[in-house]
Amino acid sequence: MRLRFGIFVSAAMALVLAAGCSSSGDDSTSGSSGGSSGAAAAGNPVDVGVALPDEVKSKGKLAVGVKCDYPPFGYIDEASKNAGFEIDIAHQLANIAFGDPNALTLTCVTGSNRVSFLTSNRIDLIEATMNYTAERAQTIDFTTPYFDSGVKLLVPKASSVTSFDQLAGKNVITITGATASLWLTQCMKNVKQTLFTETSQALTALTQKRGVAFAQDDTLLLDLASKNPTLKVVGDAKADSPWGMGVRKGDTAMLDWTNAALKHLQDSDFFWTDFQKTVTDKSVQDQFAKYVPRPGNSLSYPSGSTMQC
Structure with a gap:
């Protein structure tokens, strides 16, 4: 389901707590209600010019760590399903990888555990409102950015x-x-x-x-x-600083595939189209329009530290 930017946040927070998801890291496979891409029928994988890593391909699903208490980007909706802008992106990545937007395992993560979930192989990818910092980049590799x-x-x-x-x-x-x-x-x-x-x-x-x-x-x-x-x-x-997805340090195969998939979504203007569906308030759309990758509008990470005082 879609939320106007700012619809019943308190209810969303209560649902997160009831689901017991955002701090426990329990796995949940989202159905079609999890995002716009979830409604698409299964088909063929999308060729983005880079092969999906064999380790991920063999599992038949993409494992992504997401926020579950951060509407409208990643939260638990009234049907107890993962929903939000980042969730829709995750469904799109699954569709690109396997031709099935629901070939996806979503794991709720927090700011304090998302990196450890990645480095311990519990997830393939972090997509959890994570700003790029030079310090984080010493531990994980960042994909190209998808928000700011x-x-x-x-x-x-x-x-x-x-x-x-x-x-x-x-x-x-x-x-x-x-x-x-x-x-x-x-x-x-x-x-x-x-x-x-x-x-x-x-x-x-x-x-x-x-x-x-x-x-x-x-x-x-x-x-x-x-x-x-x-x-x-x-x-x-x-x-x-822009938000990026995180992959394990040195995992160039996963990094290259994810970047190619994100480029495919940018070229099709998916990010902006989905952001407008998720955030329906026109004034908020205008405020954040420049912070979304679009054809001809790429985001980039700062060359120095983002922790400047």
Whole structure:
């Protein structure tokens, strides 16, 4: 199913907790309700000019680690199915690989465990709202990017906090392993971080005033603010960097195939077409249009560190 950017986030969070998925890493094979590509009939694999690695081909399914608490990119819908922009991409990759959009095993991951799930061979690919950083690139290999975002702050409407400069010495809510937490650790050592593994926990902590702000990717914060009239998004974007998928370090066969598949989706304008279906608010579409790869509009990673203070 599709969500307007900002439709019943609280309900989505509750469904995540009920499913027990986002922190446990349980496997779930999505059906056709998981994305637009899931409705397609099985057919022949798509030739993208690079062979699918034999190890993946022999399994007959693509194993992808995804977010399950991050609407509208990756979440659990009312039917207890994986849904969202990234889920639709995963279905497309399965269709390219096997001619079947449901030849797919989706594993819920968090910011703190997604890399370990990959390096321990529990998944073939990370597709979980992961910003590129030079530090992460030392452990895994990044595919070409498929989205872009930066870190901002979610605060109560009545809050006097308008920038990161005002956080010194204060408690700030963050997600373990997320770019926001990494940036604060490096650039604002006098900030006291209150860490959580799930968005729902962080949002609850903010409403309970256990921190002056919730630092996270602007894409998620805009969604949360749109459904919580007592909250607002503030601050200039920090650690702005594209999102990439992650493959095991040195696995050139998987990296080359995934990049070729992503190029195929970009050339067909799939990313933008699906983003418009997933995020139906025109003003939000306009805001993020330049952050989606399209024919003639490729994203690129920064040459230096994204953790600049």
